Amino acid sequence: MAIDLHFTKGQGTGNDFVLYTDALGENDVTPQQVAAICDRHFGVGADGVIRAVRSEHIPDGEKALSEDPAAEWFMDYRNADGSTAEMCGNGIRVYTRYLIDNGLVDLEPRETLAIGTRVGVRDVQRSSTGFQVDLGRWRLEPGDPLVRARNLQVARPGLGINLGNPHVVVALADAEELASADLAYVPQVEPEPIGGVNVEFVVPHDPLIKDGVGRITMRVHERGSGETLSCGTGAAAAALATRHWAGRGAPDIWRVDVPGGTVGVRMFPTEDGEHVSLSGPAELVFEGDLALA
The missing domain is CATH 3.10.310.10 (Diaminopimelate Epimerase; Chain A, domain 1)
Structure with missing residues (x-):
């Protein structure tokens, strides 16, 4: 399906991503489209694509909401080859910056932002170097x-x-x-x-x-x-x-x-x-x- 995509390029210590907002979950991209976006010669170039989607509009997001109702936004992350990924530690910091700068969330110092991922809800806070994310149990x-x-x-x-x-x-x-x-x-x-x-x-x-x-x-x-x-x-x-x-x-x-x-x-x-x-x-x-x- 052909779509027009307004995107933002972001990076965290050189790990770079293409981000876009699809709040209602209506403009998902195919694996082939992700690979084309991430191609460093013929596309924008990135290590992955992150779709900002409200958790209530996709099944994985509904699971996140059942874990923590505060996880309003879901980080839908795809690798450069189009495959889905469970989590991305640099990506979730860049995603948080994207949500804040686009007026989608507020995050004051000492506040915690809950974000849905495919491995559950992850909590993000501002830090002296940018953002800090609790990656959970290992x-x-x-x-x-x-x-x-x-x-x-x-x-x-x-x-x-x-x-x-x-x-x-x-x-x-x-x-x-x-x-x-x-x-x-x-x-x-x-x-x-x-x-x-x-x-x-x-x-x-x-x-x-x-x-x-x-x-x-x-x-x-x-x-x-x-x-x-x-x-x-x-x-x-x-x-x-x-x-x-x-x-x-x-x-x-x-x-x-x-x-x-x-x-x-x-x-x-x-x-x-x-x-x-x-x-x-x-x-x-x-x-x-x-x-x-």
Whole structure:
């Protein structure tokens, strides 16, 4: 179906998105249209597309409302290849900026905005660096995956971390090895996860901990999008994995450097288990109009 689309381009530490409003859920885009929008040569170019839709108008949004009636808006996120994704940590911060700047919501300091996603409601607050999102409970996945990446000579052990979307985190020896990995090619994970997985490659800083804050550098290959300059849930997964490897005494506050900038990760206890939050910038870059076939 052909549609005329007024869009906004936004980014969070270089993880970029095309956003548009479809409050009543009447102008969904097809996977082919998403791929065309995200094409960096023939389209706008982005890591994904985010549709702003009122939760009451789509089935996934109705589930979010049953969890939290305050989740008026649903983040309908699609990867660059058109496939649906459960969540996006950078995307939800950019989405929050979009809702505020377009007058769709108000969010004062210390207030919390509930946003519906495919893995449930996520709470967002303003932070000193932009916005902070509670990514919810996380879990360590069973198994011992092996990861092969182009230009890395041997398969590396990975650690499975689930934040509502799946991740496998791999530790590398140094910055030179991290730079050598060719993430234009999809890393091969054994056993192969059903539905794919995001793969993060991590190098700890030296020293790992400074002033009580853990520090790591990360690159990522996102399923459905390829290598991106940043991945919010991936940064959280990388920090969680590094804390796991570091053992007792490792901090709960982390700085994660990615090619597109720096994000903050914090682990904290709640009544339903440990949660992890992500903080970082969110910027709207430009607006435009598209005629989609």
